[in-house]
Amino acid sequence: MAEKSSSLDDDETSCKQYVIPSNEEIINELTKDLHSSSIEAAEDTNSVRDKHDERKLEKEDINVGKFEEDITKVSAGDSDKSENEEDHVEVEDDFIDEEALKDFEITYSAEDKERLRKEADTLKSKGNEQFKAGNYRDSAQSYTLALRTCPLAFDKDRAVMYSNRAATKVKLGLKPSAIEDCSKAIELNPVYLKAYFRRAQLYEEVEKLDEALADYKKVLELDPLHREALYTSRRLAEQIQERNEKLKTEMLGKLKDLGNMILRPFGLSTNNFQVTQDPNSGGYSVNFQQTPR
Template identity: 40%
Template sequence: MVVIEQEPETEEIREAHANAPPADAPAHGEHESDEESFEDALTEEQLREKSLNQANDAKEEGNKLFRSGQYEDALLQYEIALQIASELPSSVDVCSMSHGNRAACFLKLNQYTDAVTECTKALELNPSYIKALVRRAEAHEKLENYEEAIADLKKVIELDPSNDQGRRWIRRLEPIAAEKREKMKEEMIGKLKEMGNSLLGRFGMNLDNFKAVKDPNTGSYSLSFQR
């Protein structure tokens, strides 16, 4: 009988045997890649949910600060909510409400132009956002933009026909808006007259030299020059 002498097993060989997978084990990476894909899918969904929760938490914190009169700090929390939510799908409500709430802060801080801007952003996301329309109307009134305020209030009535407060508000603003229109018209006529006198002055005349005469038959007017 011939005996084949085997070399002694080295440390490296023993480690290789010890770490070798069973014969029926799957190839390296097969299960790992499936598990990683599944985990990645879950993680992405969980991250979106976590981010949305963070946005809502920031918005709620802003609400608490607003109620306690800390408007500057509330603005910061609403901005954080917007920064988080703007990167997420299906976060329109959080974004529109955060813009609307920032508008409420700016109203309290007497920063009416900023309030109008924030309400407009909120309404671009949600055109039926009544609170944003009301806040923008309030800011417009403070800025003496009465026509714009009335337009917003009419939209409120359109969305909520039972809103009697909006109707009373419109009735209060309409004579103020009419008075402003008349005042602006008089100012414009005054400026035009001043400009006309400046031009006619070169010829030794002014607009007082011209008188509008109405034709009783046609109702039209003609200009009559008088020295």
């Protein structure tokens, strides 16, 4: 083998002399980076596995415990606020993310839902006690936490929580928001008399008389012997009629002023036109009089 190598070198005298590497040298040359590449590949594989495990653990944490963690994420700065701010409920503390609740509930078993319903009921009872003690802000927060805990499947339970929270908002002077909570309670339980009655009172207080009367009438549908709804609905009907008559008089006065302005250049006024109502049809007819009475 050495002779052949020597002969080959002799024939190619113009080329640089070299020695054919041995098999061992060839193998070493081919595999010199294999060890470091294997280490890097292993590290990459471990990194991917670690990330997968982290995501798996994170997903499990969300499915099992995230909702309970969200419940505890309540504003911790309430105690630092002044007494003048005590009657104010922040909008962000009030929000109920039903889409998130729906996503969470996909992972819950029947036992999980029942457990959460009981936890929500405990929070509701806490809110009731705080309300009785006059701690309206804390009471509203307890009802909010109850709503964030109670599964969406329990419509009537959630309706009570919304209605109770509306009562605390009334005490806090948040009437528009209280109306929204009453409406949500009615949406969840369309025969919830107390929510209709509470919303009727709120509508009346914010001078939405037609809406208030409609709710009082709904209360009477559910309970024809509800004395306060019966009395108030009659009073409101008369009040609404008086308001409408007043508005009609004001509107006709403005129309008369406008008509006189238009007719004045022609030497006429609205007094030249007599408006008569037909007692049978309720319609009106207009007659022109050259000489007004």
